[in-house]
Amino acid sequence: MTSTGNKRRSENIRAFIAYMLPPELSVAIHREVSQSDLLRKDKDISWVAPQNYHLTLRFLGQCTENQLSAIGDQLAQELADFPRFICKSGALDFFPHHRPRVMVLKTVAYRRMGKLYRLYRECEEIAVANGCIADRHSFRPHITLARCRNLEPKPDIMQNHKWLLAHQLQINHIALVASDLLPEGVRYRVLRIIQLSKE
Numbered sequence: 001m002t003s004t005g006n007k008r009r010s011e012n013i014r015a016f017i018a019y020m021l022p023p024e025l026s027v028a029i030h031r032e033v034s035q036s037d038l039l040r041k042d043k044d045i046s047w048v049a050p051q052n053y054h055l056t057l058r059f060l061g062q063c064t065e066n067q068l069s070a071i072g073d074q075l076a077q078e079l080a081d082f083p084r085f086i087c088k089s090g091a092l093d094f095f096p097h098h099r100p101r102v103m104v105l106k107t108v109a110y111r112r113m114g115k116l117y118r119l120y121r122e123c124e125e126i127a128v129a130n131g132c133i134a135d136r137h138s139f140r141p142h143i144t145l146a147r148c149r150n151l152e153p154k155p156d157i158m159q160n161h162k163w164l165l166a167h168q169l170q171i172n173h174i175a176l177v178a179s180d181l182l183p184e185g186v187r188y189r190v191l192r193i194i195q196l197s198k199e
Contacts (some may be wrong), residue, residue, distance in 0.1 A: 010197055012062040012063060012064055013062070013063055013064075013065065013178050014058045014060075014061065014062055014063075014175060014178065014179045014180070014181065015060045015061075015063050015067060015068055015176065015178050015179060015191070016056055016057075016058060016177055016179060017056070017057045017058040017060065017071075017075070017123045017127070017174055017175070017176055017177070018054040018055055018056045018174065018175055018177055019054060019055040019057065019169070019171050019173065019174055019175070020053075020054045020173075020177070020190065021053040021054060021055070021143065021169065023050070023051065024171075025053075025147060025167060025169070026050035026051065026053040027050050028120060028167070029050070029053065029089070029105065029143075029145070029165060029167060030047070030050040030053070030145070032124065032141060032165060033092065033103075033105075033145055033165070034047055039103075044148055044149050044150050044151045045103065045146045045147075045148055045151070046146060046147045046148075046149065047145070047146045047158055048144055048146055048147070050174055051147075052186075052188055053143050053144075054143065054175075054177070055087070055107055055141055055142070055143055055169065055171075056190075057119060057120050057123045057174060058120065058123040058127050058132075058135065059135075060127055060132050061132065061133070063131075063132070064199040065090045067130050067131055067132075068132050068176060068191060069198040071126055071127065071130050071176065072176050072191070072192040072194070074126045074129070074130065075122075075123070075126055075174065075176070075194045076192075077196055078122055078126060079119075079174070079196060079197075080197065081197050081199050082119065082122070082196050082197055083115070083172050083196065083198075084166055084170065084171060084172045084196045084197065084198060085116070086107060086169065086170060086171065087107045087108060087116055087141070087168070087169040087171055088107065088166065088167065088168050088169065089105050089106070089107050089143070089165050089166065089167040090105075090106045090107060090108050090164060090165070091105075091106045091163065091164055091170075092104070092105055092106075092145075092163040092164075092165060093106055093142075094107075094148065094151075094153075094158065097153065097158070099151075099152070099153070100148045100151045100153065100158075101147065101148050101149075101151075102144050102146065102147055102148060103144075103145050103146040103147075103148060103153055104144050104145060105142060105145055105165055106140075106141070106142050107141045107142060107143060107169060109139070115171075116141060116171070117139060119171070119174070120139045120141075123174070148177050159184050171192050171196065172195065172196055173194060173195050173196060174193075174194050174196070175190050175191075175192065175193050175194070176190070176191045176192040176194070177189065177190050177191060178191055
């Protein structure tokens with residue numbers, strides 16, 4: 001008979017590759033947006049906990065432990081010389097515009113525009129090489145701030161969706177993260193941190 005522990009180890013893990021924002025920056029962004037008069041009283045907006053703020057580089061979906069171990073090893077190997085760089089946060093936006101489901105903070109690469117996209121491509125190639133389905137969507141870097149339910153494209157919100165939040169993101173690592181779907185909501189577990197080069 002298989003023990004509960006063995007069953008747990010054999011189950012697939014829902015995972016993604018991301019840059020996890022430092023706590024002080026996450027709290028600053030959350031405070032800046034959630035305390036605004038425009039949004040704080042809207043009951044149809046459910047805020048993401050600041051400790052969960054991240055910039056997704058590649059959603060992996062359901063993976064085995066062996067897959068994740070191989071992905072982590074290859075990321076560490078391929079990105080050993082990948083230089084750290086700076087991104088900046090930009091416009092606040094809602095997706096999709098016709099019936100918003102999420103509120104996001106867009107991010108863009110700062111000065112060296114290609115580095116963020118190059119990092120995404122590295123993650124994509126490694127994911128596909130280890131059995132993940134190729135990503136058919138365009139890479140739109142963003143940080144999810146809130147989930148929206150029953151939210152119509154209200155004029156008072158949608159006309160202000162171009163707010164700018166000027167923050168710098170020091171991209172000095174990427175993380176392999178498990179996303180556990182629990183009755184009380186989603187819980188993120190960092191499985192592995194891969195540091196980028198200081199050069």
